[in-house]
Amino acid sequence: xxxxxxxxxxxxxxxxxxxxxxxxxxxxxxxxxxxxxxxxxxxxxxxxxxxxxxxxxxxxxxxxxxxxxxxxxxxxxxxxxxxxxxxxxxxxxxxxxxxxxxxxxxxxxxxxxxxxxxxxxxxxxxxxxxxxxxxxxxxxxxxxxxxxxxxxxxxxxxxxxxxxxxxxxxxxxxxxxxxxxxxxxxxxxxxxxxxxxxxxxxxxxxxxxxxxxxxxxxxxxxxxxxxxxxxxxxxxxxxxxxxxxxxxxxxxxxxxxxxxxxxxxxxxxxxxxxxxxxxxxxxxxxxxxxxxxxxxxxxxxxxxxxxxxxxxxxxxxxxxxxxxxxxxxxxxxxxxxxxxxxxxxxxxxxxxxxxxxxxxxxxxxxxxxxxxxxxxxxxxxxxxxxxxxxxxxxxxxxxxxxxxxxxxxxxxxxxxxxxxxxxxxxxxxxxxxxxxxxxxxxxxxxxx
Numbered sequence: 001x002x003x004x005x006x007x008x009x010x011x012x013x014x015x016x017x018x019x020x021x022x023x024x025x026x027x028x029x030x031x032x033x034x035x036x037x038x039x040x041x042x043x044x045x046x047x048x049x050x051x052x053x054x055x056x057x058x059x060x061x062x063x064x065x066x067x068x069x070x071x072x073x074x075x076x077x078x079x080x081x082x083x084x085x086x087x088x089x090x091x092x093x094x095x096x097x098x099x100x101x102x103x104x105x106x107x108x109x110x111x112x113x114x115x116x117x118x119x120x121x122x123x124x125x126x127x128x129x130x131x132x133x134x135x136x137x138x139x140x141x142x143x144x145x146x147x148x149x150x151x152x153x154x155x156x157x158x159x160x161x162x163x164x165x166x167x168x169x170x171x172x173x174x175x176x177x178x179x180x181x182x183x184x185x186x187x188x189x190x191x192x193x194x195x196x197x198x199x200x201x202x203x204x205x206x207x208x209x210x211x212x213x214x215x216x217x218x219x220x221x222x223x224x225x226x227x228x229x230x231x232x233x234x235x236x237x238x239x240x241x242x243x244x245x246x247x248x249x250x251x252x253x254x255x256x257x258x259x260x261x262x263x264x265x266x267x268x269x270x271x272x273x274x275x276x277x278x279x280x281x282x283x284x285x286x287x288x289x290x291x292x293x294x295x296x297x298x299x300x301x302x303x304x305x306x307x308x309x310x311x312x313x314x315x316x317x318x319x320x321x322x323x324x325x326x327x328x329x330x331x332x333x334x335x336x337x338x339x340x341x342x343x344x345x346x347x348x349x350x351x352x353x354x355x356x357x358x359x360x361x362x363x364x365x366x367x368x369x370x371x372x373x374x375x376x377x378x379x380x381x382x383x384x385x386x387x388x389x390x391x392x393x394x395x396x397x398x399x400x401x402x403x404x405x406x407x408x409x410x411x412x413x414x415x416x417x418x419x420x421x422x423x424x425x426x427x428x429x430x431x432x433x434x435x436x437x438x439x440x441x442x443x444x445x446x447x448x
Contacts, residue, residue, distance in 0.1 A: 037430045042402035046283035049372040053276035056438035272356055272367055275299035280371030281435045284349055285404035288378045291338040293409045296354055297440045302326030304356050313349040344375035422448050
């Protein structure tokens with residue numbers, strides 16, 4: 001009995017210490033410690049049906065959830081059932097189920113999910129991104145640099161060389177031929193003068209040209225040849241300098257273009273957030289409405305369109321497949337099925353998806369979040385309770401009876417009406433903690 005007394009005393013001290021820590025470190029708990037909002041899942045320990053885009057990092061939520069549930073349930077159930085059922089069933093069920101389920105589920109799920117997801121995602125993303133980026137960058141850079149440099153150098157060098165060689169050769173040949181012909185005319189005239197002195201006429205009716213004129217002609221021809229040669233050399237040097245400057249400028253523009261393209265590729269196009277998650281329960285959430293409102297969260301602006309799909313369980317064709325504009329900032333947003341003229345059937349499970357399509361040709365790389373919803377008509381007693389409830393208490397009634405989508409819709413609407421009301425935000429923090437939404441909770445926490 002003495003050992004049992006010490007055991008209870010230890011539990012009580014630990015409970016008190018934990019409660020003090022909880023109140024001190026979690027302001028959202030202390031804000032409504034006297035009126036804790038509780039969500040009761042309609043089916044306990046059902047299969048997890050929600051998935052998020054990105055890492056929501058549920059460590060913070062797990063600590064709060066674990067401490068809250070651990071202390072409340074541990075004290076009540078542990079004290080009453082622990083001594084009786086714990087000792088009798090604990091050993092038997094613990095060992096049997098623990099070893100059987102632990103080994104079976106651990107090995108089966110671990111190996112199956114690990115190998116399947118690891119190989120599928122690794123190979124798919126690795127090959128897709130590797131091939132896509134390799135081919136895209138290779139073709140983009142190759143074509144950009146090749147075409148830019150090829151066209152620039154080809155046109156620059158072709159035009160420069162063509163003009164340089166054309167003008168140089170034209171001027172050179174023109175000068176050479178002009179000089180040659182001019183000199184030939186002078187020599188011919190000298191010969192005619194010499195023969196005229198000897199009494200011999202080279203041409204009929206010829207008048208001899210004076211020597212002074214012949215000498216002046218030779219000097220003029222030589223002067224024209226020298227000037228043309230200098231102008232040709234100056235033009236050739238200027239053309240080469242211009243060509244080098246154009247080539248250097250073209251290389252700089254090509255490098256800037258390539259660096260910009262690489263930066264855009266590595267940043268994912270600048271339009272993909274880090275988290276996109278449905279504001280939904282882990283298991284299938286209930287709603288009292290045939291046209292419910294679906295809430296979702298995104299961690300930052302999204303420049304791409306977001307694909308929204310709604311599927312009926314067991315059906316191939318979706319009820320809705322449309323696109324919505326990406327939000328311009330972080331926040332919680334809603335999709336009203338009434339806007340799409342869609343009505344849910346009672347008792348039928350539906351799955352809804354939000355996806356940012358990274359590559360339309362390879363949908364396995366989509367940035368994806370999804371959850372499930374079911375329209376369940378409320379019993380008469382609950383309908384009466386809903387009708388009689390005050391507006392400020394309605395979301396708590398929905399949460400207590402397991403109608404997640406109605407609870408979060410009603411609470412979010414009240415927050416939008418009174419964004420400065422910290423109690424309402426603290427209540428939403430409490431709901432999100434109970435469904436383990438991790439970093440999504442920080443959106444409300446930082447506004448408390």
